[in-house]
Amino acid sequence: MDIHALTRELHLKNDSKIVMLVADGLGGLPMTAGGKTELETARTPNLDALAARGVQGGSIPVAPGIAPGSGPGHLGLFGYDPIQYVIGRGALEATGIGFLMQPGDVAARGNFCTLDAAGKISDRRAGRIASEESAPLAVRLRQVKIPGVEVFVEPVKEHRFVVVFRGPGLAGNVKDTDPQVTGAPPLAPHAVDTASAKTAEVAAEFVKQATALLKGEAKANGLTLRGFSGRPALPSYDEVYGLKAAAIAVYPMYKGLASLVGMKIVGQAQTLAEQIDTLEKNWQDFDFFFIHFKYTDSTGEDGNFSAKVKRIEEFDAVIPRVEKLKPTVLIVTGDHSTPSAMRSHSWHPVPTLLVSDVCRPDACQTFGEAECVRGGLGQFKAKYLITLALSNAGRMGKYGA
Amino acid sequence: MDIHALTRELHLKNDSKIVMLVADGLGGLPMTAGGKTELETARTPNLDALAARGVQGGSIPVAPGIAPGSGPGHLGLFGYDPIQYVIGRGALEATGIGFLMQPGDVAARGNFCTLDAAGKISDRRAGRIASEESAPLAVRLRQVKIPGVEVFVEPVKEHRFVVVFRGPGLAGNVKDTDPQVTGAPPLAPHAVDTASAKTAEVAAEFVKQATALLKGEAKANGLTLRGFSGRPALPSYDEVYGLKAAAIAVYPMYKGLASLVGMKIVGQAQTLAEQIDTLEKNWQDFDFFFIHFKYTDSTGEDGNFSAKVKRIEEFDAVIPRVEKLKPTVLIVTGDHSTPSAMRSHSWHPVPTLLVSDVCRPDACQTFGEAECVRGGLGQFKAKYLITLALSNAGRMGKYGA
Numbered sequence: 001m002d003i004h005a006l007t008r009e010l011h012l013k014n015d016s017k018i019v020m021l022v023a024d025g026l027g028g029l030p031m032t033a034g035g036k037t038e039l040e041t042a043r044t045p046n047l048d049a050l051a052a053r054g055v056q057g058g059s060i061p062v063a064p065g066i067a068p069g070s071g072p073g074h075l076g077l078f079g080y081d082p083i084q085y086v087i088g089r090g091a092l093e094a095t096g097i098g099f100l101m102q103p104g105d106v107a108a109r110g111n112f113c114t115l116d117a118a119g120k121i122s123d124r125r126a127g128r129i130a131s132e133e134s135a136p137l138a139v140r141l142r143q144v145k146i147p148g149v150e151v152f153v154e155p156v157k158e159h160r161f162v163v164v165f166r167g168p169g170l171a172g173n174v175k176d177t178d179p180q181v182t183g184a185p186p187l188a189p190h191a192v193d194t195a196s197a198k199t200a201e202v203a204a205e206f207v208k209q210a211t212a213l214l215k216g217e218a219k220a221n222g223l224t225l226r227g228f229s230g231r232p233a234l235p236s237y238d239e240v241y242g243l244k245a246a247a248i249a250v251y252p253m254y255k256g257l258a259s260l261v262g263m264k265i266v267g268q269a270q271t272l273a274e275q276i277d278t279l280e281k282n283w284q285d286f287d288f289f290f291i292h293f294k295y296t297d298s299t300g301e302d303g304n305f306s307a308k309v310k311r312i313e314e315f316d317a318v319i320p321r322v323e324k325l326k327p328t329v330l331i332v333t334g335d336h337s338t339p340s341a342m343r344s345h346s347w348h349p350v351p352t353l354l355v356s357d358v359c360r361p362d363a364c365q366t367f368g369e370a371e372c373v374r375g376g377l378g379q380f381k382a383k384y385l386i387t388l389a390l391s392n393a394g395r396m397g398k399y400g401a
Numbered sequence: 402m403d404i405h406a407l408t409r410e411l412h413l414k415n416d417s418k419i420v421m422l423v424a425d426g427l428g429g430l431p432m433t434a435g436g437k438t439e440l441e442t443a444r445t446p447n448l449d450a451l452a453a454r455g456v457q458g459g460s461i462p463v464a465p466g467i468a469p470g471s472g473p474g475h476l477g478l479f480g481y482d483p484i485q486y487v488i489g490r491g492a493l494e495a496t497g498i499g500f501l502m503q504p505g506d507v508a509a510r511g512n513f514c515t516l517d518a519a520g521k522i523s524d525r526r527a528g529r530i531a532s533e534e535s536a537p538l539a540v541r542l543r544q545v546k547i548p549g550v551e552v553f554v555e556p557v558k559e560h561r562f563v564v565v566f567r568g569p570g571l572a573g574n575v576k577d578t579d580p581q582v583t584g585a586p587p588l589a590p591h592a593v594d595t596a597s598a599k600t601a602e603v604a605a606e607f608v609k610q611a612t613a614l615l616k617g618e619a620k621a622n623g624l625t626l627r628g629f630s631g632r633p634a635l636p637s638y639d640e641v642y643g644l645k646a647a648a649i650a651v652y653p654m655y656k657g658l659a660s661l662v663g664m665k666i667v668g669q670a671q672t673l674a675e676q677i678d679t680l681e682k683n684w685q686d687f688d689f690f691f692i693h694f695k696y697t698d699s700t701g702e703d704g705n706f707s708a709k710v711k712r713i714e715e716f717d718a719v720i721p722r723v724e725k726l727k728p729t730v731l732i733v734t735g736d737h738s739t740p741s742a743m744r745s746h747s748w749h750p751v752p753t754l755l756v757s758d759v760c761r762p763d764a765c766q767t768f769g770e771a772e773c774v775r776g777g778l779g780q781f782k783a784k785y786l787i788t789l790a791l792s793n794a795g796r797m798g799k800y801g802a
Contacts, residue, residue, distance in 0.1 A: 010467075360438075360750075377465075378774070387748075388748070390466065392466075399473055400470040401471070401472055
């Protein structure tokens with residue numbers, strides 16, 4: 001179901017404030033049979049008090065059994081069906097390093113590779129060259145000049161960089177130039193449709209000049225391009241929900257994802273406490289606040305159960321500051337689960353909490369994976385969180401008479 | 402998912418009887434933190450006994466966070482996806498006053514307005530003229546004669562009336578004639594597609610003759626037409642479910658909605674007791690009975706918690722009479738929630754109860770909002786209630802071999 005068809009028609013404006021606190025990878029698993037999850041182990045008096053007042057449930061990021069990446073995980077939370085809206089690999093790579101793509105831009109992921117004397121690839125990742133060595137090479141590629149097209153090159157990590165082409169008449173439907181095997185030369189960029197013909201030409205010219213600039217390098221004397229993609233056409237928060245939205249994040253990826261749906265990136269917070277400072281300072285200027293906390297995910301990815309528990313307690317500790325602002329609707333959720341036991345994103349439903357004066361409280365007294373199973377929100381697709389938020393904020397009219 | 406594609410193929414006939422008791426706006430909210438809802442407060446020994454024997458859950462009328470009007474609320478309960486099937490405003494207004502539209506009819510909502518000497522609207526609602534004054538004017542408009550077209554005019558309330566055109570070659574895609582501002586004349590009816598060209602001509606002729614008939618009236622000397630719409634094309638209960646269905650309602654709106662899906666309107670009951678009399682009298686002649694109880698909604702809309710509690714108790718008291726008829730499947734539900742605390746329809750799931758010899762009973766012992774969260778039906782879209790009803794009645798074959 002396209003919920004934007006409904007929200008476009010039904011959304012109302014008022015003075016309410018919605019806060020969505022996203023603890024990345026919040027959901028977890030017990031480490032031993034019969035044990036508790038990270039969230040259940042953590043001492044979270046503030047989240048538990050919210051659970052007693054509010055309603056909780058399990059958010060399913062995409063569909064049962066589907067573990068999402070950060071892109072689809074956040075699109076779901078923002079109310080954009082993550083199956084319908086796809087962010088291309090190049091666009092996600094650019095977004096992930098904080099490059100704000102404009103409509104019409106085309107991004108691609110670049111890999112440095114090693115070419116032999118015959119121009120064939122001998123190492124597809126240039127010996128996994130260190131970031132310290134590769135970053136200056138990426139910067140060197142900014143010397144490429146293509147008439148009528150702006151070229152942006154940004155280092156990523158090790159053998160990876162990102163390139164963005166900006167100019168009229170570009171589209172993203174171009175095949176990867178990586179042959180996926182060694183012993184073959186990089187492929188020429190091939191346009192899959194006529195709208196992308198110019199992009200293929202521009203990419204070919206980029207590869208030609210870049211290869212000349214890399215000549216003589218021992219490891220990184222060649223490159224391949226993958227995941228060509230335009231900026232995804234996502235309708236804005238303002239258009240589909242009538243919300244003036246702010247994103248308060250530390251990591252570039254989440255600022256980038258928020259900017260793709262038209263949120264304004266506010267502040268330059270480096271810690272959770274600074275993020276709440278930023279929330280306080282901008283309270284009067286926005287209707288909706290997305291606050292992203294990274295470390296519940298990264299500790300889970302590290303398989304560090306006790307570190308994730310500590311990060312959840314750190315997250316819990318700032319709740320009173322948020323409550324003091326008296327948001328009309330306060331949501332606590334995650335974009336997916338990252339169980340320490342799995343060291344990876346997972347498909348498990350994410351404990352999700354909603355508090356407002358008109359929510360229907362359930363019997364839950366604490367916030368956690370077992371508790372949310374008996375919560376009043378039941379299990380629901382993440383994309384419905386925004387319709388629940390809008391309704392609880394009095395921002396949705398009745399559907400039909 | 403189009404459940405009718407399944408029910409059309411799989412439905413079977415037998416001698417079972419299905420009763421769907423709809424307490425309009427049944428779901429509610431506590432008035433104070435930690436309190437009980439209207440349904441939880443009411444003394445409902447009969448519903449609780451059903452809950453102990455049956456299975457319950459929370460019905461989501463349209464989608465999470467979407468509060469429906471009566472039209473989409475009932476379409477969902479009847480198994481018609483309320484997003485897929487839309488009842489136009491004019492058709493709903495006609496339906497709401499008990500006008501039974503035929504296929505090919507086009508209905509519009511009429512507003513009396515005040516025109517100044519230059520023919521411009523000075524009051525879009527004719528000073529909210531009293532129903533006693535406006536009803537005779539609506540009746541006067543029945544004098545309009547248009548060759549080849551039957552014209553029906555029915556009073557509604559205050560400045561509102563409804564007009565229905567019946568004749569060959571009419572379609573409902575005509576724009577509103579209300580300019581939405583004062584100081585401008587009413588707009589000419591404008592057809593949006595060629596199929597609606599004749600409707601626009603008929604409407605223009607209606608406006609011309611009607612304005613002449615209203616000449617000299619102090620307040621209501623003009624009119625505007627809005628929400629032109631044909632009878633919605635809803636497949637019938639008989640076709641999609643193989644059910645001969647009866648509707649037993651007091652209010653015209655619910656008789657009208659039931660008639661749109663091919664139910665037969667039986668009896669002229671004015672009270673719930675008389676509705677059950679009607680049920681008893683017609684027991685042998687139908688497979689499915691829709692019984693509508695209005696007052697749980699109207700008391701909620703009034704914000705009268707204790708009156709809603711009393712109405713729920715009144716509703717509970719008739720259950721033994723229904724049970725005595727030994728329906729194969731007995732369903733108790735609502736078309737949406739109407740919490741007294743909100744004085745409006747809401748999006749909250751509706752407590753829903755199903756009892757049959759082959760339902761899988763759950764642990765619930767009472768009927769209510771908190772209890773249904775742990776019910777065996779879980780949370781489900783209202784449109785699936787009909788497939789559950791059919792299956793529990795032995796009226797659905799196996800899907801696939």
